[in-house]
Amino acid sequence: MPFGTLDSFAKTKIGAIQDYSQLAGRAVLNMFSRPRYWADIFTQMDSIGIGSVPIIILTGFFTGCVLALQSETALQQFGAVSKTGSLVSLSMVKELGPVLTALMFSGRNAAGIASEIGSMRVTEQIDAMRALGTDPTRKLVTPRLVATIFMIFFLTIIADAVGIAGGAMVRVGLLGLKLSPYLHSSYTTLAYGNVVEGLTKPIFSGFIIATVGCYFGMNTKGGTQGVGRATTQAVVFSSVFIIVVDFLVSRLMISIFGS
Amino acid sequence: MPAAETEANPTQQPERRGPVVVFDKVSIGFEDKPVLKDISFSVERAQTLIILGPAGTGKSVLLKLANGLLKPDSGKITVFGEDVTAMPEQRLYKLRARIGMVFQESALFDSMPVSDNVAYRLHEEHVPEAEAHAAVVEVLDFVELGHAIDKYPSELSGGMRRRVSIARAIINKPDLILYDSPTGGLDPITSTTIVDLVIKQRDVSLTTSLLVTHRLQDAFTLATHRFNTAQGKVEKIPNGGIDDRTQFLVLNEGRVVFHGSTLELVRTTDPWLKEYIS
Numbered sequence: 001m002p003f004g005t006l007d008s009f010a011k012t013k014i015g016a017i018q019d020y021s022q023l024a025g026r027a028v029l030n031m032f033s034r035p036r037y038w039a040d041i042f043t044q045m046d047s048i049g050i051g052s053v054p055i056i057i058l059t060g061f062f063t064g065c066v067l068a069l070q071s072e073t074a075l076q077q078f079g080a081v082s083k084t085g086s087l088v089s090l091s092m093v094k095e096l097g098p099v100l101t102a103l104m105f106s107g108r109n110a111a112g113i114a115s116e117i118g119s120m121r122v123t124e125q126i127d128a129m130r131a132l133g134t135d136p137t138r139k140l141v142t143p144r145l146v147a148t149i150f151m152i153f154f155l156t157i158i159a160d161a162v163g164i165a166g167g168a169m170v171r172v173g174l175l176g177l178k179l180s181p182y183l184h185s186s187y188t189t190l191a192y193g194n195v196v197e198g199l200t201k202p203i204f205s206g207f208i209i210a211t212v213g214c215y216f217g218m219n220t221k222g223g224t225q226g227v228g229r230a231t232t233q234a235v236v237f238s239s240v241f242i243i244v245v246d247f248l249v250s251r252l253m254i255s256i257f258g259s
Numbered sequence: 260m261p262a263a264e265t266e267a268n269p270t271q272q273p274e275r276r277g278p279v280v281v282f283d284k285v286s287i288g289f290e291d292k293p294v295l296k297d298i299s300f301s302v303e304r305a306q307t308l309i310i311l312g313p314a315g316t317g318k319s320v321l322l323k324l325a326n327g328l329l330k331p332d333s334g335k336i337t338v339f340g341e342d343v344t345a346m347p348e349q350r351l352y353k354l355r356a357r358i359g360m361v362f363q364e365s366a367l368f369d370s371m372p373v374s375d376n377v378a379y380r381l382h383e384e385h386v387p388e389a390e391a392h393a394a395v396v397e398v399l400d401f402v403e404l405g406h407a408i409d410k411y412p413s414e415l416s417g418g419m420r421r422r423v424s425i426a427r428a429i430i431n432k433p434d435l436i437l438y439d440s441p442t443g444g445l446d447p448i449t450s451t452t453i454v455d456l457v458i459k460q461r462d463v464s465l466t467t468s469l470l471v472t473h474r475l476q477d478a479f480t481l482a483t484h485r486f487n488t489a490q491g492k493v494e495k496i497p498n499g500g501i502d503d504r505t506q507f508l509v510l511n512e513g514r515v516v517f518h519g520s521t522l523e524l525v526r527t528t529d530p531w532l533k534e535y536i537s
Contacts, residue, residue: 123364123366123369124362124364125369127328127362127366128360128366130348130352130355131328131355131360131362132355132379132427133353133355133356133380133383134352134383135348
């Protein structure tokens with residue numbers, strides 16, 4: 001690659017990081033000043049959060065089911081079938097619940113946010129908003145950020161709960177084992193640190209999904225093809241960021257709470 | 260105006276003294292490609308400046324610069340006596356309360372009905388709902404779209420969308436209106452309706468305006484017609500008269516090739532300009 005091309009490539013990427021940081025920073029700061037668009041926040045909570053409930057329930061439930069099914073056969077070899085509940089609840093609460101919820105949420109909502117705002121960008125609706133005296137970051141980005149963080153937090157709790165319920169259903173319904181040891185080990189194995197870890201991750205994931213979706217939407221260029229590109233990039237980048245940040249938060253939590 | 264009052268409200272004073280819009284050696288480019296080069300002109304109060312030029316010569320960019328939606332690479336733009344090139348975005352939002360803009364493709368908010376689109380600015384200013392609704396009805400009647408108040412933009416024709424866009428731009432009686440190709444992509448009959456509306460707005464409210472158009476026919480209609488308030492319709496100015504508040508600015512390859520009155524334009528000796536307007 002010639003130096004000139006490398007130089008402009010680096011400038012473009014650093015510029016993009018700067019723009020993303022500015023957008024995310026402004027979106028957060030807007031929460032602490034007026035005007036606040038409460039109606040938009042509640043509308044987004046409905047479309048982003050309530051609209052995601054079915055896919056989150058299905059994902060959580062079948063993840064719990066498959067975890068119980070796979071672990072039951074593995075643990076049987078060591079005579080540790082009673083630990084199935086521990087394995088399912090720990091996996092769901094610490095890792096799979098937050099991450100799978102975030103990835104499903106990202107697939108649905110980062111794409112939705114990027115395409116909606118991207119369409120507004122290419123049809124000059126964002127410019128019209130500015131021309132009418134409204135800050136698009138305040139009107140479009142901040143409500144989506146607040147709604148996403150708020151809703152993903154509770155959706156993760158739902159995913160954890162239905163995942164553990166799914167595991168219970170497999171244990172009782174398919175494997176014909178007792179329910180009470182499963183529930184007991186599920187409950188007793190969870191420590192305070194595990195729950196804190198599981199509920200910290202969705203806050204970061206929600207932030208990533210909303211800001212990445214809005215960033216790609218706000219920077220859409222090139223008509224309908226550009227909207228498609230922005231949508232794809234939003235899902236890809238937010239999914240990768242979620243996994244990376246999940247690792248970093250896990251590392252941080254282990255350093256705070258131990259294993 | 261007393262000195263104390265002038266200091267308390269600095270944005271009100273300068274426009275009464277000087278031009279409403281001033282471009283001073285403004286240049287802008289995108290991705291190292293210059294679009295506008297050393298553009299200088301001014302627009303006086305109650306004047307209509309019609310901006311003509313071939314496609315891709317930077318006419319829409321010029322309007323966005325005037326509204327502070329884009330920042331120039333060099334030069335200075337003054338609107339109502341305030342330097343918009345140096346103004347932070349938060350202050351620009353306040354200044355834009357005095358500017359109405361009609362976008363090339365209307366740019367209506369497609370998730371809102373016509374009533375909310377038109378009342379958008381009033382809702383942002385927390386105007387009471389009854390008052391906002393009355394203003395919406397009045398302005399939609401002005402653009403003869405009272406029946407479309409509950410429709411969504413997707414249910415409207417191109418011409419209707421353009422008229423809603425005009426209604427949205429004029430609802431708070433702005434001091435400056437920027438029209439970006441208001442007749443672009445419309446059939447001749449609908450274009451005539453839109454031009455009539457622009458003339459009506461100009462003559463009823465005496466608003467300063469900048470209008471970009473590709474259609475020379477529309478430009479000359481604006482210069483040669485007026486709104487007859489008594490009869491409530493647009494008519495040709497008698498005895499071949501020309502509206503002396505209408506000025507023309509012609510751009511070519513990012514530069515101003517003409518700035519002057521209608522008569523000066525039609526009497527030009529510049530070969531390119533003669534061919535362009537013929």
